[in-house]
Amino acid sequence: YLQDGCEALFNNVLPLLDASTRMLSGLKRRQRTQGSDMESVSDMFNFMLSDSLSKLYLTYCTNYVYQIRKLEELSKDNSQFSRSLAILEMERALEGQDVSSFLSVPISYITYLPKYLQVLTENIPPQTVSIETKAADAAKMVGRWCDEAAQTVNRTEQLVRTEHQLEF
Numbered sequence: 001y002l003q004d005g006c007e008a009l010f011n012n013v014l015p016l017l018d019a020s021t022r023m024l025s026g027l028k029r030r031q032r033t034q035g036s037d038m039e040s041v042s043d044m045f046n047f048m049l050s051d052s053l054s055k056l057y058l059t060y061c062t063n064y065v066y067q068i069r070k071l072e073e074l075s076k077d078n079s080q081f082s083r084s085l086a087i088l089e090m091e092r093a094l095e096g097q098d099v100s101s102f103l104s105v106p107i108s109y110i111t112y113l114p115k116y117l118q119v120l121t122e123n124i125p126p127q128t129v130s131i132e133t134k135a136a137d138a139a140k141m142v143g144r145w146c147d148e149a150a151q152t153v154n155r156t157e158q159l160v161r162t163e164h165q166l167e168f
Contacts (some may be wrong), residue, residue: 005074012060049138061146113139
């Protein structure tokens with residue numbers, strides 16, 4: 001039961017971590033080669049917001065509502081899970097966050113990415129603004145898809161609960 005709970009909570013974290021690590025490595029590589037004169041990094045964001053990353057975020061956001069409910073359920077109903085969770089929350093990798101906050105980090109990234117890219121457009125030469133704008137638009141679209149997916153899951157769960165209550 002404990003292993004199933006952990007699988008439900010963390011099954012989408014590693015693919016997002018891998019994609020983010022590759023993105024950060026690319027940004028660091030570009031900074032080494034171009035120094036502080038980097039005109040644009042939005043081409044990298046455009047690449048990362050391609051189908052593969054968009055699907056990762058969409059899946060993550062779709063499952064997030066379920067993950068939080070599962071976390072609450074396991075914490076309430078399973079003392080062994082609660083003890084394991086307390087130990088996990090002391091790990092350095094969580095940076096002092098509780099698991100619920102840790103699970104929300106990817107959602108905050110996709111929420112703030114359009115704003116970050118907008119700030120980039122204010123500080124670059126005019127000839128690269130169109131690339132920056134495309135990246136910001138792509139980030140907004142992925143964020144909107146994620147929000148819609150989470151709302152759909154939430155509504156579906158509400159319908160299932162209502163149906164279950166009506167059966168009784």
